[in-house]
Amino acid sequence: MEAVLKRFDEIRTQLPNAPDLQRQLKQLEGLVADSKELFEELVEQLCSGEAPKLISDGVKRRWASYVEETIRIQSPALRNSGRQYLDGNVNDFRARDAVHIRSTGPRIRRLCAERAHAMRLAHPEQVELIETQHRRRRNRLSARKLFAKAPELLKSLKPCWAMSPLVVSELLPPDKAFFDVVIFDEASQIVPFEAVTSILRGKQTIVAGDSKQLSPTSTSFFATKDDEDEITTSDDLEDDTFDAIDETESLLEAVKAVLPGQGVRTLSWHYRSEDERLIAFSNQHPELYGRRLVTAPSISVEPPFKYHLVEGALSDVTGKSPRGEIELTVHVAIAHLKQRPDLSLAVIALGSDHARNIQNEFDRQAGDDSSIALCPPGRPDEKFIIRHLESIQGDERDVVILSTGYGPREIGKLRFDFGPINSDKNLSGLRRLNVAVTRARKRVEVVSTINPYQYDDNRLNSVGVKGLIQYLRFVHSGGEDLGDLSVETVPMNPFEQDIYDSLREQGIEMVPQYGVSGYRLDFAVQHPDSPGRFILAIEADGASYHSSETARDRDRIRQAHLERLGWKFHRIWSTEWFCNKESELYLAKQAVEEAINAYKEEPELPQPEPEPELEKLVSFAPEKQGQEPSMPQLASIDDYGTEIADYIIWFCSDGILHSDDEIFEAVFTRLPFTRRGIRIANRIKDEINNLRSIGRIA
Template identity: 30%
Template sequence: KYLTLNKNELIYLSMLLEDPLLKSINDVYKLRTYIFDAYYTGYLEEFKALNQKDLYVFDDYLKTSEKINSLIDEKRQISKESFEMELYKNALNFANSKRIMDIKRVLESVNKPSIRNFINTFQPEMFENVKIWMMTPEVVSTIIPLEYGMFDLVIFDEASQMYVEKGIPAIYRAKKVVIAGDPKQLRPSSLGIGRIEEEDDLYENDILKDVTIDAKSLLDLARYKYHETILNYHYRSNYEELIAFSNAAFYDNKLIVSPNVSFGDKSPIEYVYVEEGRFSKRQNEAEARKVVEIIKKVFRERKNNETIGVITFNSAQRDLIENYIDEEIFKRSRYQKEFEEELFRRDNDEDKSLFVKNIENVQGDERDIIIFSMGYAKDHSGALMRRFGWLNHSGGQNRLNVAITRAKDKIYFVSSLYPEEFKVEDLKSYGPKLLKDFMRYCYFISNGNKEMAKVVLNELHATEKVSKTVLTNKLVDEVEQKLSRFNYRIDRNIGIGTEQIDLALFDELNNKYVLGIICDVDSSDRRINARKDLIHQERYLKARSWEVYRILSKNWYSDNNKEIKNIRDILKKAN
């Protein structure tokens, strides 16, 4: 390693070994402090030299961040107003078109033409003035003329569920294409549709076989061919416990998840054990009854009219729960009205009804509260039959990922088994093994054992990122020591995932964090992108109710009193 040292490192090493001033220091702590100060002074000077054009971001970080935030808000407002004006202009042109009365007459007639014939007849008016079309790929092929590049932009959503050939007709009609989706969620299914599989002996041993033949979905093909952009800020779940498992198991901890700024009376995940549950004819009656009891409990206790969804691991258990809900309605129980209203609930013209779905049909849904009925249990003879349906198939783990990321506020995991009773280690399929890990995670979170929950997450993501270097720890230590004079409890490393907040001031009276502090030690070879690396992270945390302040190591070691004053000013404004 000595041979790999650069000139400055060799000079520094020589100083440590031979400098008489260092040799004369007998106090080890004093020596370490002296060495660190000398090293960091050199580090700062080198950093300034290498990043001179970017230092405007650091020199007055608060003013710079406020200016960038103001510009982002201004751009957003201008974009919104421009978009609305463009839509209004096209709507006005449409209303003043020569054939508008013919269009009204056709729409109001008793014998209306097919949509395809209508569009073909009034194609100039439709495509000159209607600028946004929302259709499935099949509808595009059915009603839109096959004309190359007629749309400026075509966006595919949930492209992981679409076969390549279904997207080709819409792509042909586009000048530009955006393909959005999640490879860790549902894959295309040919159930009830069928798909022609091409088998050609000429391709049998061809390493360079066209990738479009092997791609399972349009998203797969796009990822092979084009640049990929990851949307890694997570917004759905209001508590980090609800997304931490998926982040570790499926996304390599790349999702940026906000730690909890406040805490409810109960855990965001509750593991509900049903001791008498038995699995018979692919159903578990005891669990189904328990699910209905939990729904009634939510009706009684909810404070913000939370929405509810139920997810099962097979269709038989889904049907059983639906039957028990129907019984509550038809026997005119105390909860009849609540069930009826919830089953047909719409908020702001959006479907927010109580749903009961099995694991393969839940993508695209979200609810405040999700209740899982695992169903699988020992039968009446005490044997556990390991028949897991879709979960056992290829891609079964993706269905699990979809299911466990539907909740915004709360998960109830109803099971007739404790996690260690679920014996699946010898199976080849990954889905059931991952389900057991999720059971363990839910059990530990439910019982307040966050340390064991972290163990489960770390096992899922073995290459856990080491987020605190020696330099960062020293900076955090120094900041914490200065903040100890404030009248707040100081917590470190807030969060159970990898995206943690270094320090936070906790108000025990209101049971919430009043300020999070990010201690930022940047490596000297890093290109600073103020908007991407700094501003967006802070805007995201503020959107999740955090008040945050970033301490840059350069600013701290240049004038730590100024940084403490800034923190004190923020706390005064908060109060």
């Protein structure tokens, strides 16, 4: 049809071609033989001078609309897929999924309790052994021998054991696979030969870790003391002479090398950073995460960075661990602890000497100052810490102060040696930098004598050093300058463009494709009086929505994560947009107005959760079902019929997993006998065993 219309346009103004014109009209009439009205309408549009392309596109839209309407009428599922139906389905799924997740803990606890109960019944000799060992004050069996003698019961009572590889070797016998699954966390910090003894204790193994962070060294995660008050240092105090030859292959890399592709999974969701710019450097760097992480943007355009450039006298800014940088780092830390005690804080130094000097200066200045709280209210596990980059992996805080500790050797002469950062073997320097710059949830502040814009990129030959200078520029620019790691612009598709143009015509200011990671908001709506604050996320069910692998990802996790970061959320469904555009525009405008009305210029600081009251911590036993059966007072145990069984069923109706001894005691106290003869004991035990065998009691 488009070709016919184009040919018609070419010949309609040329009188000698009238026969050709007639043939084209006949051909056009044949194409739309089923609709005389459409043929007349097309001829009228052609005669009015309308462009053939516009006419053809209009016919295509009408045809597509007709086909879509026909399919919708024939399919009940599609016929009902309006906004109310779609929103209802999504909300129902989110509610059910949330209930499922909340109930998972109790379900697992119940399953573990049932298993432990079954093991107690199946292995009474192990029960007796453990109770005997518990009563003893001396000459107890070692943990290794006790586990060897009562493995089933111990595993059922404690189904999940957390141990280091060394403790596994000391505690568990080596003769069999005692556990169904062995899970290694922080596997990039474990050398393979230390893991073998743990692998032998399980039937399956799961290895989890980040190959872009530290690999095993003498100062790695599993080689340091877990002491909040100590600064762990490397064996070699001269960081400048650090050599990556100390590193070895990790368990994570060893397993990845031998597993097929299907045996390796990458977790892409990143939750720690509340502003995705905090992870943007690592996410964009091709030698780190290569834009594979899924992050969510902040509701504020204010940068989560601050750069403190240290300047001063020659003696204060030159050399390793310059005095001026130490003092400014401590000043910034103390100011934060006094002004924002609700936010946890960590200081990370690139060198161990520098970390030690900062600690000493902090102790000298802070002393016993009672106005300085070292941890936020209600969060004692997030105490203020000073670490160097070799010992910070595994920690995270709301705010991180990064102190470089490498001043120029003399004024005007740039430094190019930054200790372990310089090492490019196995990219160890870049991986160390990655650990340091990804510890913060809310903000990073850099204290340094380094002006990163004085460096010539052509002289940055080390991957680690270039990464350090790039990161310092990124922070210095307030999260704008990523250099050759810059984020690519993502164009809008026609559907998104139509939404953008239509909402802009309604006076709604917004930023399309907002974000810096692979996942971006379709539209971020700005507050009309405060353009630096975003008040609403508008998302359409376009390509990014349908590219999600699961309904949980697209309909719950993504929206829940945005709401956790302070976003309000509005969805535009494509079917509704095409069929009821005016209504969708009205709903979108209404959502924007509600978000404006709910906006607060200064959001209230989150208050720490109050300590739970003692009364709230008391748990109450579930109630038994029905009335307690009466137990007749008969002369002999043989005179009882179903009364004992009825009482046992009632006693176990509370759902608690009662042991045989508990049931026996409950029944015996209701009988008129004072002595526990063999006939009485056997009768009660027979009733218990019979009820268990037929499934009347658990």
